[in-house]
Amino acid sequence: MMTLPCSPVFSLCVLWDMLVALALMLTPVIGYAAEWDIDQLMHGLAQTRSDHASFTEKKYIAMLEEPVESSGELFYTAPDYLEQRTLKPKPESMILDHETLVFERGRQKHNLQLQDYPELAAYIDSIRGTLAGDRKALERSYQLNLEGTIEHWTLQLLPVDKKMQAVVKHIRIAGVGYTVRSIEITQTDGDSSLMLIERMAAP
Numbered sequence: 001m002m003t004l005p006c007s008p009v010f011s012l013c014v015l016w017d018m019l020v021a022l023a024l025m026l027t028p029v030i031g032y033a034a035e036w037d038i039d040q041l042m043h044g045l046a047q048t049r050s051d052h053a054s055f056t057e058k059k060y061i062a063m064l065e066e067p068v069e070s071s072g073e074l075f076y077t078a079p080d081y082l083e084q085r086t087l088k089p090k091p092e093s094m095i096l097d098h099e100t101l102v103f104e105r106g107r108q109k110h111n112l113q114l115q116d117y118p119e120l121a122a123y124i125d126s127i128r129g130t131l132a133g134d135r136k137a138l139e140r141s142y143q144l145n146l147e148g149t150i151e152h153w154t155l156q157l158l159p160v161d162k163k164m165q166a167v168v169k170h171i172r173i174a175g176v177g178y179t180v181r182s183i184e185i186t187q188t189d190g191d192s193s194l195m196l197i198e199r200m201a202a203p
Contacts, residue, residue, distance in 0.1 A: 036150045038135060044178035046133025050077045057195040073200070079132060142171075152176055 053074045058067040072086040082096040092105040101112040128137070138144065141164070142157040157171040165188075172184045183195045 036153075038144055038146045038155075040150075041146060041153070041155065041178070042133040042135045042138075044133070047178070048076070048078070051075070052200045054198050054200050055195050057193060059191070059193040061191050062189070074197070079128060150177055 051074075054071070055074055056069070056071045058069050060067050069089070070086055071088045072084065075081070075083040075085070080096070080098045084094050086092045090105070093103075095102045099114045101114065103110045103112070128134075135144075138157075141160060143160055145156040145158070147154045147156070153175055155173045155175075157173070159165045159168050159170075167188060169186045169188050171186075173180055174182045174184075179199070180197055182197065184192065186192045
């Protein structure tokens with residue numbers, strides 16, 4: 001499984017899936033411009049002020065014969081609120097509200113202040129840049145490569161930070177129009193995950 005720096009309180013490894021998924025959540029379909037490029041995609045993503053989606057995810061781990069499956073719901077409210085509620089196989093939640101991260105699993109609840117973790121804060125800032133459709137913010141953390149057309153596109157993200165490069169090989173986001181349909185993460189150790197996202201009505 002992916003390895004990230006761990007805090008004295010609890011492992012930060014689980015943050016990756018939550019933040020990437022929320023940052024690249026389904027966005028509404030809006031009018032298309034004739035020219036299709038990264039700027040046009042970013043402009044479309046920036047139109048989302050809030051969203052609600054369901055997700056199903058499979059994680060492929062080398063030491064396990066079968067993929068690990070999970071499902072639940074995702075929530076986003078611009079510009080600073082992100083939430084992942086995992087319902088299966090076990091309930092848990094992770095909420096990012098401004099500069100505080102709250103993780104709950106069973107009776108355990110942990111609070112993390114981002115100011116105490118500058119590397120994590122920098123990563124989250126890049127995620128917030130994606131939600132805002134801020135290409136400059138995104139390119140501070142990733143090299144971007146957009147392929148396909150507005151009818152079916154793939155955006156590949158390659159980490160530029162050496163510490164992230166040691167963990168993540170690439171991220172591929174596939175979508176139609178301004179709707180994200182899947183997120184695939186491939187790690188340098190060969191493990192990977194695939195998340196499928198479907199938009200839901202506002203809760």
